[in-house]
Amino acid sequence: MRSKRSKPWIYRNSRFIIAGIAAVGAAITAYLAIEKLTGGIVICPVDGCDNVLESPYATVLGLPLALFGFLAYAGMGTMAIAPWLINPDSQKELRSKLENWSWLLMFVGGVSMTIFSSYLMYIMAFEIKSLCLYCIGSAICSLCLFILALIGRNWEDIGQLIFTAIIVGMITMVGTFAVYSPIHSTSASEPNVYGVTTTSTPAKVALAQHLTEVDAKMYGAYWCSHCQDQKKLFGQEAVSKLNYIECDSKGKNPQPNLCVTAGIKAYPTWEIDGKLQEGVVSLENLAKLSGYNGSTNFDNP
Known part of the structure; x- marks a missing residue:
């Protein structure tokens, strides 16, 4: 009698790894x-x-993009462990169906998340030009989840799987461009979007x-909320009297070369007396740093 061949290690443990x-x-x-x-302030080494995190790409429908990312990861983790919640003895058929459907959903999720993440990596490298670990x-x-969803089980119909990946990829790209189209179509010089209206x-x-x-x-940069x-x-x-330098090439009157020469790494950054001050600086501190001797009663007309 020939012994039953055991499953490959990756098939037996892929769900555990995906959940992790x-x-x-x-x-x-x-x-x-x-x-x-x-x-709050994100601590980054x-x-x-x-x-990156203050750019318009970090917000979707008025909510942090990271929130949607959390929901996506939570969904992937839930699908990975879902079959374990079904009793294999009394509900064998239900568990089998859940395993098949959850694998397909994890594959679809992995494809979508990988394509979307790749787009964001492109934006980070070539549009924002900053590093976010x-x-x-x-x-x-996201990439690891896609790879595990692909190799974590024995897919019977590879052709159907490739077709599914193509369809999901196209839908993801169309949805991504639709979500971010206002960023690309909006002029940085439109006062209703980027202007300052305070007195x-x-x-x-x-x-x-x-x-x-x-x-x-x-x-600074036109999209920077701190700016x-x-x-x-x-x-x-x-503001109209400040010596403001736009560092993003898509902004109004951009001077990115000056920003590179000055070694600007965060927005906004003040250069006063040859020294750089990163972040929003109070008017009182700006007065002290620049040797201003006039009235500091900034809030009263």
Whole structure:
């Protein structure tokens, strides 16, 4: 009597591995989503995370992209462990169907997540031009999930699988371009989108004029929310008097070469007296750093 051939190791353990990787991806995206929703600061070992996480690509339908990533990883993990919740003795047929359907859904999810992550990696490298280790880690998790969904079981109809991947890939790309189309179609110079509407007091205008006189520079990008926060502190009239340098080539009057020469790694960054100050700086601190001696009663007209 010939013994029954045992399953390959990857077939026996793929669901465990998928569940583990999905948990890692869920942890990464949950952290980013929580910090974004609560207004916290993401701790990153390299410069550039803020540029990526504050870009318009990090928000979808008014919500953090990381939140949708968390739901995707949670879904993959749930599908990986779902068959284990079914009693194999009393509900054998149901478990078998659930295994087949969950594998197909994990494959579809893996294809979609990998294509979407690849697009975001392209945007990070060639559009935002900054490094985000969390985003790279999430992309690696997505790729691993796709590979495991592909090799983790014995697929009977490879042709049907390839056809499914093509259809899912096309739908994912169309959906991705549709979601991000407003970013590509919106001009950075449209005041209703990127303009500052807050009012300037005389003290704010005087500070802005002083900063320009001492050759202080504010480096930023049109899509940077922190840059908008900085500009709002000055108000519309004062902002027009600042020496603002646009670092994104798609912005209005861009000067990316100046940003590279100055070694700008985060937005906004102030250059005052040859020293760089990253992040939003209060008007009081800007006054001190630049040697401003005028009125500091910035909030009163």
